[in-house]
Amino acid sequence: MPSHHFIPGARFRFLTPSYDRLSRLMGFGERFRAFELRALGALDGKRVLDVGCGTGALLAELREAKPARLVGIDPDPAMLAQAEPKLRAAGVTAELLRGSADALPFPDGSFDVVVSSLMFHHLDGPTKRAALREWRRALAPRGALVLVDFGAPRNAMLRAVLWPLGLFEHVAENMRGRLPALLEEAGFTCSEVGRYGGVVVALAATPRTLTAPGARPAGSRLGAPR
Numbered sequence: 001m002p003s004h005h006f007i008p009g010a011r012f013r014f015l016t017p018s019y020d021r022l023s024r025l026m027g028f029g030e031r032f033r034a035f036e037l038r039a040l041g042a043l044d045g046k047r048v049l050d051v052g053c054g055t056g057a058l059l060a061e062l063r064e065a066k067p068a069r070l071v072g073i074d075p076d077p078a079m080l081a082q083a084e085p086k087l088r089a090a091g092v093t094a095e096l097l098r099g100s101a102d103a104l105p106f107p108d109g110s111f112d113v114v115v116s117s118l119m120f121h122h123l124d125g126p127t128k129r130a131a132l133r134e135w136r137r138a139l140a141p142r143g144a145l146v147l148v149d150f151g152a153p154r155n156a157m158l159r160a161v162l163w164p165l166g167l168f169e170h171v172a173e174n175m176r177g178r179l180p181a182l183l184e185e186a187g188f189t190c191s192e193v194g195r196y197g198g199v200v201v202a203l204a205a206t207p208r209t210l211t212a213p214g215a216r217p218a219g220s221r222l223g224a225p226r
Contacts, residue, residue: 020055020082027197028118033061036117039146039194039202043067046112049138051101051131052119056083060090070094071111073104102130109140117148118200121174128173132186136207144206145188151201152177179203 023029036058043065050059053072062070072094074080080096087094099105101116101123114135123131135145151174173182183190183205190205 020057023057032196032200033057035194035196035200035202036115036148037061037065039148039204040065040113040115043113047071047110047140048113048115049073049104049106049111051104051114051116051135052122053083053096054079054119056080056086056092056094056096058115058117059083059094060086060092062094063090063092067113069111071097073097073099073101075100102127102134104134104138106138108137109143110138112140112143113146114139114143115146115148118150120147120149120179121171125173128182129186132182132188136187139207141207141209144204145183145190146193147179147183147190147203147205148196148200149179150174150199151179151195154195154198 023032043062045066045068047069048062048067048071050070050072053059053074054076056072059070059072070093072080072083074083074096075098077098080098083096087096097105101119116135120128120131139145150171153175173179179201180190180192180203183203187208188205189208190203192201193204194202196202
């Protein structure tokens with residue numbers, strides 16, 4: 001059964017109150033938000049789920065996008081506590097829920113867009129695979145997943161600097177460039193839609209049709225509670 005065990009966004013809980021400040025110092029501030037928005041594209045009238053929404057930094061930028069429904073889910077209550085006032089200040093209406101990436105509390109096909117940004121590398125291998133299957137389940141048949149996370153370093157200098165990250169289980173598959181293969185295994189067709197800083201990749205993925213018309217995929221939960 002999936003649990004709320006998680007690695008904090010800044011890896012250590014005592015750093016959670018400073019998460020936004022640390023993100024800006026590491027280069028994940030306004031320019032990165034603009035990169036995420038370009039990867040997402042038009043959201044007008046769409047149902048959008050942000051998995052691993054953290055402090056709501058991306059959600060807070062989506063007011064002008066005019067989605068029909070905006071939901072953020074994160075396992076860390078301390079991050080969600082920071083997200084609530086941020087969204088109020090930005091005038092953004094969104095549902096914030098505590099939950100796990102691999103056990104979404106939504107019926108099949110609930111969202112037109114699922115986005116996850118800089119969260120996937122916090123998951124171990126089995127949870128990565130379970131999460132992708134769950135995100136596919138929650139997507140409408142013509143929906144799209146936008147996954148923004150660390151990928152294989154683009155050049156020799158970055159590979160030399162970042163190779164120690166490949167020693168950590170949670171990050172190893174990212175650093176080996178395995179994200180497209182994981183998406184394909186989970187039943188998606190994907191393409192790269194952008195790079196940020198030579199090591200962050202944005203992938204857009206759409207569900208492949210794996211079952212006969214009218215059949216439900218394994219693990220579907222049409223009656224799951226909202």
